[in-house]
Amino acid sequence: RTERSVQPPAERPGERRMAEMKKLYGAEADKIQAMEAAMQLIFDRNCDKKQPKYWPIIPLKL
Amino acid sequence: MNDWQRKSPLDWEKYVNKMVKVAAIEKHEYEGWVLTVDPVSASVVLATFLENEKVSISVVLGHAVQEVEILKEGDDEMKQRLSCIFAPEESKAYSP
Amino acid sequence: RFQALLGEPVAAQGVRATLRERYLRGLGAARGRPTRFCLRAGVCVEAVFGAADVGAMAFQVDALRTPLGVQAAALLRCTDVLAYSFLLD
Numbered sequence: 001r002t003e004r005s006v007q008p009p010a011e012r013p014g015e016r017r018m019a020e021m022k023k024l025y026g027a028e029a030d031k032i033q034a035m036e037a038a039m040q041l042i043f044d045r046n047c048d049k050k051q052p053k054y055w056p057i058i059p060l061k062l
Numbered sequence: 063m064n065d066w067q068r069k070s071p072l073d074w075e076k077y078v079n080k081m082v083k084v085a086a087i088e089k090h091e092y093e094g095w096v097l098t099v100d101p102v103s104a105s106v107v108l109a110t111f112l113e114n115e116k117v118s119i120s121v122v123l124g125h126a127v128q129e130v131e132i133l134k135e136g137d138d139e140m141k142q143r144l145s146c147i148f149a150p151e152e153s154k155a156y157s158p
Numbered sequence: 159r160f161q162a163l164l165g166e167p168v169a170a171q172g173v174r175a176t177l178r179e180r181y182l183r184g185l186g187a188a189r190g191r192p193t194r195f196c197l198r199a200g201v202c203v204e205a206v207f208g209a210a211d212v213g214a215m216a217f218q219v220d221a222l223r224t225p226l227g228v229q230a231a232a233l234l235r236c237t238d239v240l241a242y243s244f245l246l247d
Contacts, residue, residue: 025178026171035182036212043209046218050231055222060198060238071174086240090196098180103214107184119184120243123236147246148183
C-alpha cells in the first residue's frame with residue numbers, strides 16, 4: 001500500500017458546488033444554477049447599491 | 063428543521079396542484095392552490111384567484127409551517143391554469 | 159444534509175428541479191411588486207419586493223413601511239418572516 005506524499009491539487013473554484021448541484025438536481029443542475037446565480041446577482045447588486053439595513057435592528061427570533 | 067422541512071421532494075410534490083390549508087406558527091392560517099414547495103427552504107407557494115381576475119400569491123416560509131392539509135385536488139383545467147402563472151414569456155406564446 | 163440524498167430514488171432529482179425552478183420563477187415574479195410581509199410577534203409590514211438571496215437568509219426590500227416611518231431600502235431576515243404575499247395582474 002502506497003502512502004500519498006503529495007497533496008491532491010486544490011479543486012477548481014465552484015467544482016464542489018457543481019457536484020452538489022448535480023446531486024440535487026441531476027440533469028437540470030445547470031439551468032437551476034443559472035437561475036440561482038441570476039437571482040443572487042440582483043440581490044448582491046441591490047445590497048451594494050442601496051446598503052440596506054436589517055429591520056428590525058434586533059431580530060425577532062433570537 | 064421541522065417535520066415539514068424534513069420531507070422529500072417526492073412528498074412535497076404530492077401537494078402541488080392541490081387546494082390546501084397551511085397551519086403556521088403563531089396561529090396563522092393560509093389557504094390556496096399549491097404552485098410549488100421550494101425544496102431548499104420547504105416554503106409553500108400558494109395561489110388564490112381573486113374576483114377581479116387578479117391572482118394573489120402567498121409564500122409561507124418552510125420554517126413557519128406546522129401542518130399542510132389537502133382540501134381538494136385541482137382538475138386538469140386548474141392544473142393548466144396554475145402551471146401558467148409563473149411561466150416564462152416564451153412558453154406563454156406557444157401554449158394553446 | 160447530503161447523507162439523506164444517498165438513499166434517494168433517482169426520480170427525486172427531476173422533481174426537486176421542477177419544484178425549485180417554479181419557486182425561483184415565483185421570486186422573480188415578486189420583484190418590484192408591493193408585498194405584505196407577516197413577521198413574528200404579529201408584526202406586519204408592507205414593502206416593495208426587491209430580491210431574495212439564494213441561501214434563503216434575507217429579503218431585500220424597498221420602501222419599507224415601518225411603524226416609525228419609511229425605510230428606503232432594508233433587509234428582512236428570513237427567520238423573522240413567516241409569510242409574504244403579493245398580487246399578480
